[in-house]
Amino acid sequence: METKKIIQVEEKVPLSQWIPLSIQHMFAMFGATVLVPFLFGINPAVVLFMNGVGTLLFIAITKGKAPAYLGSSFAFLAPGLLIVEQFGYSYALGGFAVVGALGCIIAGIIYKFGSDWIDIVLPPAAMGPVVALIGLELAGSAASTAGLLPAEGTPEMANVIIFLVTLGVAVFGSVLFKGFLSVVPILIAVICGYVCAAVMGVVDFTAVGEASWFSMPNFSAPKFNVQAIAIMLPALLVIISEHIGHQIVTGKIIGRDLIKDPGLHRSLFADNFSTMLSACIGSVPTTTYGENIGVMAMTKVYSVYVIGGAAVLSLCCSFIGKLTALINTIPGAVIGGISFLLYGMIGTSGLRVLVDSKVDYNKASNTALTSVILVVGLSGISIQLGSIALTGMSLAALVGMVLSLLFYAFRKMGIMND
Secondary structure, eight states: OTTSOOBOTTOOOOHHHHHHHHHHHHHHHHHHHHHHHHHHTOOHHHHHHHHHHHHHHHHHHTTTOSOOOEEEOSTTHHHHHHHHHHTOHHHHHHHHHHHHHHHHHHHHHHHHHOSTHHHHHSOHHHHHHHHHHHHHTTHHHHHHHTTOOGGGOSOOHHHHHHHHHHHHHHHHHHHHOOGGGGGOHHHHHHHHHHHHHHHTTOOOOHHHHHSOSBOOOOOOOOOOOHHHHHHHTTHHHHHHHHHHHHHHHHHHHHTSOTIIIIIHHHHHHHHHHHHHHHHHTTOOOEEEOHHHHHHHHHHOBOOHHHHHHHHHHHHHHTTBHHHHHHHTTSOHHHHHHHHHHHHHHHHHHHHHHHHHTTOOTTSHHHHHHHHHHHHHHHHOOEEEETTEEEEHHHHHHHHHHHHHHHHHHHHHHTOOOO
16 A cells, blocks of 8 residues: 555646546446446436536535545435336436435535434444445445356356456556556456457447437436325435445545545535436436445545546536447446456455454444344345335444444443443
């Protein structure tokens, strides 16, 4: 860590470095962020447009102090698809908008009463495993994207080779590359994986040839229905816990307390305001992206100017049909290979919370908290709240909060054996 130069949040980089670093961030988010509009059956161009706008808004609202890229949120998939089936996509947009508005209101409440309660409901012994689960529970998603899970049949040898080339370049590049190459190993890995895929005949360029050079995103307006909104509301709990986890892990990576400065109220408002605005133009909800947190952890480039550059590139892609079509040809094995490393970096950041906080596991309360949260998060169990299934990190965070509050109460009553 000492041998690689850290580019801090407020630092600018030369144009020759700014462009590839920004492209690297865009590639990191691309695979997951365009999957959501595909599942909803809408044109991803409007999503790329809103990701760019949302990220720039987030940077502005947080005063350029919280480096985060906003991509498509998976937390809204289950209720959103249910609403689409019953009422249509326009009413799902209405649900997205209401949840975003409520998130903004909660941000106002946090501004009024502060965020010190986080240390009580999620102490380090609970926050560490919750943060780790953000990455660990996505490991299966990376394997699925790469086409390597047994449930999807025997993996094709071409996919395996492309996956290994991409992952290998990313892993060995991160420890062997020097100079500027040491901060763009992900971009280099994507290029190497893509070239490998093209040589093996996996890439189909037909869609690129058919695409027009210029195209407008397909904007649309939301419609509102009380029943549809009720179906969507439980997603609010998921996105708030996810946002807090992302802010804490990002703060640990960059060495700053983002919950205090610029403040949880600012980042939460920016996140939810982007979701609300996104719904108003026909796009899917946005959220701070784990893939891009992984990029920062790996490269030690935290500059908001670089992330802002990625946002501008995403905006441009939404209007350039051939460029969007070209990026869409990146095989899942390449995205999966990159995700393998990035998700693992997030998991490692959770362990770092425990180490940096010097969590004392001689205390039974700390042992119990970490153990239960990890098992709940990785067990696959879920709790149904309306159309929302709380599982993985979201359920583990909820369980951790309940246990932490109980332990806090026991400690105040003087009956803990710590």
